[in-house]
Amino acid sequence: xxxxxxxxxxxxxxxxxxxxxxxxxxxxxxxxxxxxxxxxxxxxxxxxxxxxxxxxxxxxxxxxxxxxxxxxxxxxxxxxxxxxxxxxxxxxxxxxxxxxxxxxxxxxxxxxxx
Amino acid sequence: xxxxxxxxxxxxxxxxxxxxxxxxxxxxxxxxxxxxxxxxxxxxxxxxxxxxxxxxxxxxxxxxxxxxxxxxxxxxxxxxxxxxxxxxxxxxxxxxxxxxxxxxxxxxxxxxxxxxxx
Numbered sequence: 001x002x003x004x005x006x007x008x009x010x011x012x013x014x015x016x017x018x019x020x021x022x023x024x025x026x027x028x029x030x031x032x033x034x035x036x037x038x039x040x041x042x043x044x045x046x047x048x049x050x051x052x053x054x055x056x057x058x059x060x061x062x063x064x065x066x067x068x069x070x071x072x073x074x075x076x077x078x079x080x081x082x083x084x085x086x087x088x089x090x091x092x093x094x095x096x097x098x099x100x101x102x103x104x105x106x107x108x109x110x111x112x113x114x
Numbered sequence: 115x116x117x118x119x120x121x122x123x124x125x126x127x128x129x130x131x132x133x134x135x136x137x138x139x140x141x142x143x144x145x146x147x148x149x150x151x152x153x154x155x156x157x158x159x160x161x162x163x164x165x166x167x168x169x170x171x172x173x174x175x176x177x178x179x180x181x182x183x184x185x186x187x188x189x190x191x192x193x194x195x196x197x198x199x200x201x202x203x204x205x206x207x208x209x210x211x212x213x214x215x216x217x218x219x220x221x222x223x224x225x226x227x228x229x230x231x232x
Binding site: 035042048103105107110 | 149151156157158159160161164205207219220221222223224225
C-alpha cells in the first residue's frame with residue numbers, strides 16, 4: 001500500500017541551526033501539507049502546497065520556514081534558524097484530490113531543539 | 115475562521131461496547147468537510163472517516179460511523195464493538211470550502227484520549 005514517508009524520524013539540533021525535514025508523498029498525489037504537533041497538544045496546520053507553490057500558510061509559518069519540492073518526489077520543510085519552541089513532531093501529508101476528504105499522513109519527524 | 119471543539123479530554127469504554135466521541139464545529143463556510151483521525155501511542159495519524167457537509171447520509175467505515183447533525187454543528191464519532199487496539203487519541207478535524215481550490219488548511223480539535231478496558 002502506498003504511503004507517505006518522512007525522514008529523519010528524529011532529529012536533535014542546537015538552537016539557531018538550520019533543519020531540513022524531508023517527505024516523500026504518495027506518487028500520484030497533488031496536494032502536500034506540513035503540520036506540527038507540540039508534545040501533548042493538538043495538530044496544527046503549517047502550510048499547504050499545490051502546483052509548485054504555497055496555497056495557504058498559517059501564522060506559525062513565518063519567514064523562518066520554507067517549503068520546496070526540489071524534484072518530482074521530495075517535499076521538504078526547512079527551518080532556517082531553529083528556536084526552542086520549534087521542538088515538535090512534524091507531520092507531512094498528501095492528498096490525491098480535494099474531493100475524497102482523506103489526508104495521508106507520514107509517521108512524523110520529531111524535532112528536538114536544545 | 116473554523117473552530118473544532120472536543121470537550122472530552124479522556125474517555126473509558128469497556129471492550130466490545132460502543133462509544134461516542136463528541137465533536138462540535140463552527141464555520142461560516144457553506145461547504146466543508148469533517149474528518150476523524152486516530153493517533154495511537156506511536157504518534158502516526160490514521161485517517162478514519164470523512165463527512166462532506168452536503169452528504170445527506172452519515173458516513174460509515176467499518177466499525178466507525180460519523181453522527182453528523184448539521185443544524186447542531188456536531189460530528190460525533192461512534193465506534194462500535196470497541197477493541198483494545200482502539201485505545202488512542204482521536205482528533206476531529208475540518209477543512210474549509212472545497213471549492214476554494216484545494217484542501218487548504220485542516221483545523222484539528224484538541225483530541226480525546228480513548229482507553230478501552232478489557
